[in-house]
Amino acid sequence: MKILLYFESQKLLEKSGIGRAFTHQKKALESVNVQYTTKNSDMNYDILHINTYGLNSYRMVRQAKKRNKKVIYHAHSTEEDFRNSFIGSNLLAPFYKKHLVRLYNSADQLITPTPYSKKVIENYGIKNPIKVLSNGVSLEKFQQSKTKEQKFREYFSLKPEQKVIISVGLYFERKGILDFVKVAESFPEYTFIWFGHTPLYSVPAKVRQVVRGNHPKNVIFSGYIKGDILEGAYTNADLFFFPSYEETEGIVVLEALASRQNVLLRAIPVYNEWLKDKENCYMGTTNEAFVSLIERIMTGKLPDLRENGYQTAVEKSIPKIGEQLKEIYEEVLER
Structure with missing residues (x-):
């Protein structure tokens, strides 16, 4: 064959x-x-x-x-x-x-x-x-590595105590990029990093303007980065926040789960059969809900679901x- x-x-x-x-x-x-x-x-x-x-x-x-x-x-x-x-x-x-x-x-x-x-x-x-x-998902690729995590923090000049929330995706409104930036306004004490890139001439003006600079100082658009820096971000960040409105699966979600990362998603039908709110991830539907969930996840007021999420990745x-x-x-x- x-x-x-x-x-x-x-x-x-x-x-x-x-x-x-x-x-x-x-x-x-x-x-x-x-x-x-x-x-x-x-x-x-x-x-x-x-x-x-x-x-x-x-x-x-x-x-x-x-x-x-x-x-x-x-x-x-x-x-x-x-x-x-x-x-x-x-x-x-x-x-x-x-x-x-x-x-x-x-x-x-x-x-x-x-x-x-x-x-x-x-x-x-x-x-x-x-x-x-x-x-x-490639489990071995997303195992914790001090070397990769150091590369990630050095690349973005992050202080040891600096808390970081990441997302990964193209510059599409569908991916929730505008919501990611809006939610970041409520947390100036945290650094929000969006990994990914799309040629700006190909996306609508409201997305283009946000990426070019119409966003809070605590938001970073890194562009397309792969390898050690991204993999270090997955394991070293404090939260993976992916407010996408539509996916056929979401490979980046699998990568975050495989990294034993805290995961916050928009509650959309694609996750119904394999992800469950408050069991292997957290889910919200509005920016207000995301703000509330992030506050509680980042301060340890909600149970840690990282190991449950990792076991979900193992099955895939x-x-x-x-x-x-x-x-x-x-x-x-x-x-």
């Missing part, structure tokens, strides 16, 4: 959640010794496992079908999580949905990260079989995802 993992526009998308998911797929297949290639020219494969949505992606599907190859589409995206992102995304969203439906209908099997995203896709009228499989570790992915491949080939 050999898999062609296809990822169109890799340089453009490598900083996104889809880019992370693609990396996780490769690691997952390596963990269970499933042979794969990422070379489009390699026609010696059994299954095309495709992650992206461009015109070349559709051509790859058509080419695979002509060769009687099986096609698995990884349904990372929906109309719902396309909205409130780039300039004009809400106007384009209905057309994007039609494009997604066309692509998803072309597959022999769909994989999507959560029961929630499966329900969304089924509501599009798609009848193809859909498996739920988390994007997974890369090797476990690899085993399930291998089973899906075998089932599709047998079918």
